[in-house]
Amino acid sequence: MSKRQESKYKINRRLGVNLWGRAKSPVNKREYGPGQHGQRRKQKPSDFSVQLMAKQKLKGYYGNISEKQFRKYYEEAVRRKGDTSENLIELLERRLDAVIYRLKFAITPFAARQLISHGHVLVNGRKVNIPSFLVRDGDEIELREKSKHLAVVLDAAQSPERDAPEYVEVDHRQMKGKFIRAPRHADVPYPVQMEPNLVVEFYSR
Known part of the structure; x- marks a missing residue:
């Protein structure tokens, strides 16, 4: 089981989205990130940061799965026939x-x-x-x-x-x-x- 050291809602604040669609999410009140630099103006993200954010959202949504385990799902998705992204979603939903x-x-x-x-x-x-x-x-x-x-x-x-x-x-x-x-x-x-x-x-x- 992935060890959690922080509140699950900090994931929402960090990513700037209401990840589970819950009314209690702090993003509903504060759409900026946590910490003293949370409200600073954001620069246009690089391709790498966009891809990283997509990974963090998906990984966080499923209970913040560990990086090691999440990468194993990706490797299994690649190994299987068909679309890798669809295979990844299937494995996570199973x-x-x-x-x-x-x-x-x-x-x-x-x-x-x-x-x-x-x-x-x-x-x-x-x-x-x-x-x-x-x-x-x-x-x-x-x-x-x-x-x-x-x-x-x-x-x-x-x-x-x-x-x-x-x-x-x-x-x-x-x-x-x-x-x-x-x-x-x-x-x-x-x-x-x-x-x-x-x-x-x-x-x-």
Whole structure:
């Protein structure tokens, strides 16, 4: 699991976007970056900085995955047939913590990661406590019986901030869901524009 030393909302401030589309994001009030230099006039970004920003946004969105792990996803995306940027999105969306987030069992990717690490999640009836576990088409995901009534889970399921996308099925009464298929980039409900093609360019320099 990626170690977090800073508030998740500092990622929003640094990148200047409301990465998860949450009402609590400080970017809603202060669109400039953190620190004493946050309000200084920005120069036109170089191609490198644009590519780096695209990578930081995508990496941060999925719970600030470590650089080592994120690069492994890129290398696997390159190895697979088809469009590398689409393959990268598919791999990220197959992560168990991403699926738990899509099913609205957790309010943020960070909360989804914690839910899995603490042993609350079953995949095809077996406990899985690895957030980076890759879910396959048709896999059934549910919460353990004792975990279905946790306040944080109920709050997430009832949150009006977002809906479950069409590539998953979910029953919030039973707290069960299914990963139907791998999404295309256009299917993923990102609150901000993601540019995986720029991420591919960054790593292929």
